[in-house]
Amino acid sequence: MAELSLPCAFESKVSLALRTYYGIGGIARFLAHPRTPAELADLLLWNREHCLPLALMGKGSNILFSDTFFPGVVISLDCMQRICWISDDELFCEAGADNTLIAEELLQCCRAGGEWLFRLPGTIGSTVRMNARCFGGEISAVTAGIQTVSLDGRLRWQTSDEVFHGYKHTSLMDNPEIVVAIVLRFPKICAAEQIKDLMQEYETERLKKHHFDFPSCGSTFKNNYTSGRSSGSIFEELGFKGRQEGGAMVSEYHANFIYNKGGARADNVLRLVSQMKIAALKEAGVQLDLEVECIGLFDGNLLETCGVKNLTDTHDPAKGWAGLLWSPQEVINKAEIPEQPFPQVLLQGPLLGYNGADRELPSGGFVAVEQLLSIGEAIVDPEAPFLRWTTRSNSDLFSMKPPSALPTGTFYDGLWKYGISELFIAHIDAGGGYLEFEMNPEGHWVALRFDAPRKRAQGQTVLSAQPWTGLLRMVMNDRSFGMEFSYKLIEPLLNGQSIALQCCASTGSGEYGLFPWWEGSPSPADFHQPERFYKITLL
Numbered sequence: 001m002a003e004l005s006l007p008c009a010f011e012s013k014v015s016l017a018l019r020t021y022y023g024i025g026g027i028a029r030f031l032a033h034p035r036t037p038a039e040l041a042d043l044l045l046w047n048r049e050h051c052l053p054l055a056l057m058g059k060g061s062n063i064l065f066s067d068t069f070f071p072g073v074v075i076s077l078d079c080m081q082r083i084c085w086i087s088d089d090e091l092f093c094e095a096g097a098d099n100t101l102i103a104e105e106l107l108q109c110c111r112a113g114g115e116w117l118f119r120l121p122g123t124i125g126s127t128v129r130m131n132a133r134c135f136g137g138e139i140s141a142v143t144a145g146i147q148t149v150s151l152d153g154r155l156r157w158q159t160s161d162e163v164f165h166g167y168k169h170t171s172l173m174d175n176p177e178i179v180v181a182i183v184l185r186f187p188k189i190c191a192a193e194q195i196k197d198l199m200q201e202y203e204t205e206r207l208k209k210h211h212f213d214f215p216s217c218g219s220t221f222k223n224n225y226t227s228g229r230s231s232g233s234i235f236e237e238l239g240f241k242g243r244q245e246g247g248a249m250v251s252e253y254h255a256n257f258i259y260n261k262g263g264a265r266a267d268n269v270l271r272l273v274s275q276m277k278i279a280a281l282k283e284a285g286v287q288l289d290l291e292v293e294c295i296g297l298f299d300g301n302l303l304e305t306c307g308v309k310n311l312t313d314t315h316d317p318a319k320g321w322a323g324l325l326w327s328p329q330e331v332i333n334k335a336e337i338p339e340q341p342f343p344q345v346l347l348q349g350p351l352l353g354y355n356g357a358d359r360e361l362p363s364g365g366f367v368a369v370e371q372l373l374s375i376g377e378a379i380v381d382p383e384a385p386f387l388r389w390t391t392r393s394n395s396d397l398f399s400m401k402p403p404s405a406l407p408t409g410t411f412y413d414g415l416w417k418y419g420i421s422e423l424f425i426a427h428i429d430a431g432g433g434y435l436e437f438e439m440n441p442e443g444h445w446v447a448l449r450f451d452a453p454r455k456r457a458q459g460q461t462v463l464s465a466q467p468w469t470g471l472l473r474m475v476m477n478d479r480s481f482g483m484e485f486s487y488k489l490i491e492p493l494l495n496g497q498s499i500a501l502q503c504c505a506s507t508g509s510g511e512y513g514l515f516p517w518w519e520g521s522p523s524p525a526d527f528h529q530p531e532r533f534y535k536i537t538l539l
């Protein structure tokens with residue numbers, strides 16, 4: 001196998017058993033550690049060229065990885081753990097942030113409503129995917145919005161209603177999208193002592209039920225509420241407590257937990273799972289669905305008896321692939337995906353302060369870049385609006401205005417000194433040049449062209465609106481402002497169908513915002529870093 005180099009930090013030949021909470025799993029060819037949404041999007045793009053099976057993990061407290069070699073890339077978001085308050089009651093969390101650390105942050109800030117996250121194993125990204133719940137709390141109830149990356153690299157902001165579909169079901173289970181961040185809302189202020197007491201009560205409850213005696217994945221099956229009984233009580237009645245297969249054993253304290261008592265293999269766990277599922281149906285008349293997510297190549301029959309959706313392996317029809325984010329098989333299936341209607345969101349989300357200067361940016365800035373036409377349509381009509389960039393703000397983000405009352409649509413060199421939203425559009429190769437657009441809610445604007453970071457292109461010393469005539473137009477309404485760009489303007493920056501985009505904002509008094517956000521903060525703040533921009537493939 002030729003050695004490949006991934007476009008982000010990665011390790012080769014990693015034992016998944018050693019990296020997962022459950023302590024089960026074979027060797028993965030690659031474990032990738034993207035640090036930003038842009039690095040993650042690069043990785044997804046890279047993988048489309050290399051066609052490797054792709055999987056995603058948090059801490060592995062709800063995954064059963066197969067024992068066999070995983071021949072592709074497992075993505076871990078363990079380098080994306082930023083937590084910051086973006087308003088008085090809104091906490092921005094990158095997907096790799098640990099549930100317990102989030103609960104501790106809430107305790108420190110005297111915010112109630114997240115006590116149940118304390119000692120809930122795992123990361124917040126998966127907690128969203130699973131719509132995890134306990135002690136009367138559920139992640140859907142405290143979620144203000146979810147930032148996802150689709151497999152084609154689109155960075156979308158989704159509402160709770162779009163993602164959460166009731167008990168332990170989310171859209172993310174049906175459409176493979178990766179949660180990169182989440183905004184949680186905790187409006188209730190409470191005494192720290194009260195919050196701490198509740199956290200301790202929940203921890204004690206878990207310890208009493210022996211949750212942490214051995215590695216497990218928590219509840220193996222979801223509850224079937226129509227049965228009127230919990231899955232645990234069904235398995236207890238059926239005598240499963242203490243049932244063992246190799247190193248896997250049904251807990252003696254909670255019959256829906258399967259412990260890894262030491263050296264358990266995925267096959268051991270699945271054999272217990274299949275016995276439990278069959279018995280629940282035959283002997284108790286209850287259909288139960290697995291909560292644990294199986295990922296990798298397993299015995300196909302075993303997967304079927306456990307009710308796990310799988311794709312037959314092309315080399316060995318007795319084996320089935322389960323839980324992949326993407327598989328080479330998709331290339332074959334791709335032809336069947338119907339074309340999607342335009343406009344399509346390419347990027348969409350809240351502006352954040354530079355990492356480390358988080359609270360300095362007033363909250364409420366929200367930006368979007370949409371593609372309005374397919375590339376094919378745009379080639380036929382290159383002067384029609386092709387990309388649309390908009391900014392929405394309900395805050396004082398852009399309250400610093402130019403001194404004189406300029407008419408809407410004025411091209412004003414010097415706008416950078418005031419509150420502005422900015423868009424950079426770059427060629428994905430360094431040295432390919434980029435464009436910068438600045439605009440404020442009053443419709444004043446500036447546009448300029450660079451050959452390299454901060455190196456203005458020829459003819460751009462004195463700026464004017466003239467070179468942009470017919471290439472862009474303003475869009476303004478009560479709620480948002482922005483611009484539409486023609487294909488003729490964008491085309492020189494395209495590399496194939498790919499381009500790099502970066503939204504930014506500045507208040508005019510030294511506070512800066514980014515979307516997508518970056519890891520680490522350049523000092524002094526500097527947006528002109530095209531290598532950090534978000535690469536996206538147009539549709």
Ligand SMILES: Cc1cc2nc3c(=O)[nH]c(=O)nc-3n(C[C@H](O)[C@H](O)[C@H](O)COP(=O)(O)OP(=O)(O)OC[C@H]3O[C@@H](n4cnc5c(N)ncnc54)[C@H](O)[C@@H]3O)c2cc1C
Nearest residue numbers: 058059060061062063122123125126127132133134179218
């Ligand atoms: C002792 C114990 C007790 C538990 N108690 C509870 C409980 O009370 N309530 C409850 O609901 N759960 C419980 N769980 C299950 C587990 O804590 C949750 O499901 C948790 O959210 C899993 O987090 P993780 O990071 O370990 O996810 P993983 O196990 O790594 O991943 C779970 C799934 O999420 C996917 N995933 C991972 N990251 C992302 C992402 N960023 N975007 C989209 N998908 C992603 C994975 O591909 C996988 O399909 C318990 C588990 C244990 C071990």
